Amino acid sequence: MLKHLYIKNFTLIDELDISLYEGFSVITGETGAGKSIILGAIALLLGQRADSKTIKQGADKCVIEAHFDLSRYGMETFFTDNDIEYDADDCIIRRELTAAGKSRAFINDTPVALSMLKELGDQLMDVHSQHQNLLLNKQDFQMEVVDIIADDATQLANYQQIYTAYQATEKELAELIAAIERNRDSRDFLQFQYEELFNAQLIKGEQEELEQRSDTMEHAEDIKSALYTTDNALSAEQNGVIESLRSSLSALHSIENVYPGVIDLIQRIDSSYIDLKDIAHEISDMLESVDFNPAELDQVNSRLDRIYELEKKYHVDSVEALIEKRDNLQQQLQAIENGDESLDEIKSRLKQQEAQAHKEAEKLTKLRIKAAKKIEEEMQQRLIPLGMPHVRFSIQLSATELGINGADRVSFLFSANTSTPLQPVSQVASGGEIARVMLSLKAMISGAVKLPTIIFDEIDTGVSGKTAEMMAQIMKEMGGHGRQVISITHLPQIAALGSVHYKVEKNETANGTTSKMRQLDTDERVREIAQMLSGSDVSEAAIQNAKELLKK
Structure with missing residues (x-):
C-alpha cells in the first residue's frame, strides 16, 4: 500500500509531500490542474523511461519517492532474491533525474536497474488510465483475466515447461533436416x-x-x-x-x-x-x-x-x-x-512431447472453461446494477494450435441489450460501457491477485448519475480488506464516496505556474463536491446536495 508520496521539481510541481491511506480515496481538480503530472511521476516510480524535459525548468535534479507498507503481501522473496534489504513496514522506492539526462533508481537505498524497479512496481500498483480500456481489444489481456480467475499458474507453468521443450525439439529437427540436406549436397x-x-x-x-x-x-x-x-x-x-x-x-x-x-x-x-x-x-x-x-x-x-x-x-x-x-x-x-536414424529418434521424441503438451493443454482448457463460466456469472451480476439491465457477457473459448499459453483462444463477447447479438466487446461497446466492463473486470480480479494499490484515472468517462454512484460503490468495495483504491474523477457521485479526498490545484506565481495536491477537510470537501455539481457559482442548493452525497 502506498503510504507517502514525495515529488520535487517535476514539471509544474515544486514540491509535493503527502500521505495516503488504505481504503477508497479520490482525487479531484479542474482539467489541466496537474492530475496527469502526478500520475506521470508515479509511472516513473514504476519503471517507465524518463525524459529530462520533465524536470522543472531551472532545476538541476528531480526526485520522486514513495513509501509502501508491504506487511500484508508476503513479498520478502523478491528482496531476498535480489539482495535488497527488506523492510515490510516501510519500503522506499526512489527515482532521481538530472537535467543532464542521467537517471537513477533505488529500492531501500540500493541502486537498481530500471527493469527491477518495473518488476517490483508491477507487484505494488496498477494504474488504470483511459487508454488501458484498449486492452479489451487484446487477446493477451483477455487470456490473462481468465487465467487469474482460473488460478492456473501452476498448471500453466507445467504446460509451458513441456511446450518449451517441444519447441526446442522442433528447432532441433528443423536444424538436422537442413544440415542433412546441406551435407548430402556436399557429400x-x-x-x-x-x-x-x-x-x-x-x-x-x-x-x-x-x-x-x-x-x-x-x-x-x-x-x-x-x-x-x-x-x-x-x-x-x-x-x-x-x-x-x-x-x-x-x-x-x-x-x-x-x-x-x-x-x-x-x-x-x-x-x-x-x-x-x-x-x-x-x-x-x-x-x-x-x-x-x-x-x-x-x-x-x-x-x-x-x-x-x-x-x-x-x-x-x-x-x-x-x-x-x-x-x-x-x-x-x-x-x-546416420541421418535417417537420428531423424527417426528426434521425430519420435517430438511426437511424445507433442502428445504430452496436448494433454497438459487440455487440463489448462478445463480450468479456463470453469473460470469462464464464473466470470460470465459475476460480470452479469456486476454490470446489471451499472445501468445495463439487459446486458449479456460471454467468454468464447476456441481451440487453436499449441502456443506458449496453451491451445485456447479467448474472446470476450458483449451485448448491451437483448436485440443485439453477442459480438467482441471492443467492437460493439460504447466508451461508457467499456469503462464499466473494465471496472467490473478489475474489481473481479483485484481480489484474486491481491494487488496492494489500484489507481483509476477517470474510469468514469461516459457515465453519470446513478451509474456513477454504483461505480463508486464498486471501487469502495475494492478498497476494503486492506487494499488501497484511488480514483481520479470529475464526478461528484464518485468523489463523495471516498474515505479521503485530495484536490489538485494549479496556481500562477511570480516564478510561473505550479501544481499542488492537498488533502481536503470536511468543509472543503463539501465545497469541492458542490462546485463539481453546479460549476464555479456554488449555490446553497449545491452545498446541500453535496452534504447529502457525503452522508451516503
Whole structure:
C-alpha cells in the first residue's frame, strides 16, 4: 500500500509531500490542474523511461519517492532474491533525474536497474488510465483475466515447461533436416577432403620435429665444424684441455702429502676433469650422428611442403588443427550416414512431447472453461446494477494450435441489450460501457491477485448519475480488506464516496505556474463536491446536495 508520496521539481510541481491511506480515496481538480503530472511521476516510480524535459525548468535534479507498507503481501522473496534489504513496514522506492539526462533508481537505498524497479512496481500498483480500456481489444489481456480467475499458474507453468521443450525439439529437427540436406549436397566434396587429410597420415608434433631436422641438415657443415673445434680443444693429445687437466692432477697429487693445502683444489679439478670427459664423449657422439644426407633432406622438406600446403588450403596453422579438421569431417560424414536414424529418434521424441503438451493443454482448457463460466456469472451480476439491465457477457473459448499459453483462444463477447447479438466487446461497446466492463473486470480480479494499490484515472468517462454512484460503490468495495483504491474523477457521485479526498490545484506565481495536491477537510470537501455539481457559482442548493452525497 502506498503510504507517502514525495515529488520535487517535476514539471509544474515544486514540491509535493503527502500521505495516503488504505481504503477508497479520490482525487479531484479542474482539467489541466496537474492530475496527469502526478500520475506521470508515479509511472516513473514504476519503471517507465524518463525524459529530462520533465524536470522543472531551472532545476538541476528531480526526485520522486514513495513509501509502501508491504506487511500484508508476503513479498520478502523478491528482496531476498535480489539482495535488497527488506523492510515490510516501510519500503522506499526512489527515482532521481538530472537535467543532464542521467537517471537513477533505488529500492531501500540500493541502486537498481530500471527493469527491477518495473518488476517490483508491477507487484505494488496498477494504474488504470483511459487508454488501458484498449486492452479489451487484446487477446493477451483477455487470456490473462481468465487465467487469474482460473488460478492456473501452476498448471500453466507445467504446460509451458513441456511446450518449451517441444519447441526446442522442433528447432532441433528443423536444424538436422537442413544440415542433412546441406551435407548430402556436399557429400562428395566432404569425402574428398576427409580422404586427403586421412591419407596425409598426420601425427601430432611432427611439424616441429621435421622443421628442426631440416634446419640441422641444412647447417650440417657448420655444426660439424663447431663440434670438431670443440672436440679438438678438449681431447687433443697435445695441448688438449682434458690432457692438460690430467697432467695437472698428477702434479698436484705428487705434493699433496707435503702440501695438504692442494687437496681441495685436487677435488675441484678432478670434478671438472670428469665433467669435461663426459662432455667430450657427447661431442664425439654428436660428430658421428651429424651427417649431411641430401636424399633425407629432400624427404623431410617434401613432407614439410605437404603439411604447409594442407595448412594453407584449410586455413589453419598447425598439424593439430588439420587433425581436428579431419575428425570433424569424419563426424559430418557419419552424421550423413546416420541421418535417417537420428531423424527417426528426434521425430519420435517430438511426437511424445507433442502428445504430452496436448494433454497438459487440455487440463489448462478445463480450468479456463470453469473460470469462464464464473466470470460470465459475476460480470452479469456486476454490470446489471451499472445501468445495463439487459446486458449479456460471454467468454468464447476456441481451440487453436499449441502456443506458449496453451491451445485456447479467448474472446470476450458483449451485448448491451437483448436485440443485439453477442459480438467482441471492443467492437460493439460504447466508451461508457467499456469503462464499466473494465471496472467490473478489475474489481473481479483485484481480489484474486491481491494487488496492494489500484489507481483509476477517470474510469468514469461516459457515465453519470446513478451509474456513477454504483461505480463508486464498486471501487469502495475494492478498497476494503486492506487494499488501497484511488480514483481520479470529475464526478461528484464518485468523489463523495471516498474515505479521503485530495484536490489538485494549479496556481500562477511570480516564478510561473505550479501544481499542488492537498488533502481536503470536511468543509472543503463539501465545497469541492458542490462546485463539481453546479460549476464555479456554488449555490446553497449545491452545498446541500453535496452534504447529502457525503452522508451516503
